[in-house]
Amino acid sequence: MSKLLITGGAGFIGSNFIHYWLNNHPDDQIVNYDKLTYSGNLENLKDVESNKNYSFTRGDIADAKKISKALEGIDTVINFAAESHVDRSILDPAPFILTNVVGTQVLLDAARDAKVKRFHHISTDEVFGALQLDSKEKFTETTPYNPRSPYAASKAASDHLVRAYFHTYGLPVTISNCANNFGPYHYPEKLIPLAITNILEGKKVPVYGDGLYVREWLYVEDHCSGIEKVLEKGKVGETYLIGIDMDLPNIEIITKIIKLLGASDDLIEYVKDRPGHDRRYAIDAAKIKKELGWKPRYDFDEALALTVKWYQNHQDWWQKLKNKNYEDYYKKQYIIR
Numbered sequence: 001m002s003k004l005l006i007t008g009g010a011g012f013i014g015s016n017f018i019h020y021w022l023n024n025h026p027d028d029q030i031v032n033y034d035k036l037t038y039s040g041n042l043e044n045l046k047d048v049e050s051n052k053n054y055s056f057t058r059g060d061i062a063d064a065k066k067i068s069k070a071l072e073g074i075d076t077v078i079n080f081a082a083e084s085h086v087d088r089s090i091l092d093p094a095p096f097i098l099t100n101v102v103g104t105q106v107l108l109d110a111a112r113d114a115k116v117k118r119f120h121h122i123s124t125d126e127v128f129g130a131l132q133l134d135s136k137e138k139f140t141e142t143t144p145y146n147p148r149s150p151y152a153a154s155k156a157a158s159d160h161l162v163r164a165y166f167h168t169y170g171l172p173v174t175i176s177n178c179a180n181n182f183g184p185y186h187y188p189e190k191l192i193p194l195a196i197t198n199i200l201e202g203k204k205v206p207v208y209g210d211g212l213y214v215r216e217w218l219y220v221e222d223h224c225s226g227i228e229k230v231l232e233k234g235k236v237g238e239t240y241l242i243g244i245d246m247d248l249p250n251i252e253i254i255t256k257i258i259k260l261l262g263a264s265d266d267l268i269e270y271v272k273d274r275p276g277h278d279r280r281y282a283i284d285a286a287k288i289k290k291e292l293g294w295k296p297r298y299d300f301d302e303a304l305a306l307t308v309k310w311y312q313n314h315q316d317w318w319q320k321l322k323n324k325n326y327e328d329y330y331k332k333q334y335i336i337r
């Protein structure tokens with residue numbers, strides 16, 4: 001039996017991971033440690049609240065005293081906690097440095113003191129920078145870091161710190177860098193849930209620039225099973241890229257969602273581009289497949305249909321999130337061309 005501390009467990013991927021882990025490892029204990037920022041939402045975990053193997057502590061990973069207390073008796077830390085939205089990092093980088101860089105360092109120190117058996121850090125493919133639209137190149141574990149947004153730079157810094165704690169102090173770390181995720185409990189300001197919920201509300205869907213920004217999309221449950229494989233079979237000190245070998249331009253994703261919902265292409269609205277917008281990301285996931293035997297369970301179209309259904313069936317969940325703060329952010333962010 002293991003005792004896991006999940007930081008950022010009230011967010012999109014963290015809450016999916018908690019569900020996944022409790023289903024697949026019912027004897028393990030989980031402490032969810034989360035600051036509950038705008039994207040942290042305990043409603044994501046309503047159904048596990050009364051599970052005796054689950055508990056929640058509200059706290060900041062940058063709060064040394066509180067995080068040390070939360071780490072008592074923990075053997076495995078999985079660090080999902082982060083400021084996670086590129087667009088918000090362009091509007092205001094400071095919270096990204098405080099949580100993603102300083103917070104990770106404070107957490108690493110506390111994990112060292114607590115002598116945890118594993119510190120797994122969740123990262124992103126955005127640390128590698130952008131690929132050319134017309135190239136076949138993909139990111140691998142040895143691609144040099146070249147972050148181009150404040151978000152990506154802060155995540156890159158956190159990855160470097162995690163590796164440094166392995167080499168300098170022998171902290172037993174692993175890192176996974178994943179493609180874009182989608183699925184249930186995804187905060188409705190990110191592309192896929194934004195498109196689905198706007199269409200369900202009969203609103204336009206904003207598309208940046210020419211819409212030809214290419215991303216790789218992994219269903220969140222497959223990300224969870226990838227992390228599980230790294231925890232179970234991954235080699236300490238190593239990094240694993242998690243992806244699905246597909247990539248699509250944003251506009252095609254939106255067109256697919258429009259089709260699934262039987263709506264009209266007239267809902268597409270091109271808006272002013274994101275500054276420094278990375279053209280393409282793509283992951284070569286050969287290492288995790290070959291060395292750890294991981295493979296994704298869902299293909300993209302099947303998972304997109306499941307996701308659309310989930311948002312149709314959980315309107316209460318997302319309607320509450322589209323409140324005044326959300327609207328204020330939305331107006332600042334999307335400028336019609």
Ligand SMILES: NC(=O)c1ccc[n+]([C@@H]2O[C@H](COP(=O)([O-])OP(=O)(O)OC[C@H]3O[C@@H](n4cnc5c(N)ncnc54)[C@H](O)[C@@H]3O)[C@@H](O)[C@H]2O)c1
Nearest residue numbers: 008010011012013035036037039040060061082084180181
């Ligand atoms: N969403 C993606 O497509 C994607 C892809 C690859 C990697 N990632 C990484 O996965 C992780 C989770 O991303 P997400 O999409 O679930 O993000 P999210 O914004 O939905 O969740 C982040 C969670 O962290 C919490 N948090 C923020 N600052 C904190 C702090 N200082 N202390 C404690 N908790 C704090 C928030 O309250 C929230 O619950 C992040 O590290 C992100 O960089 C995300």
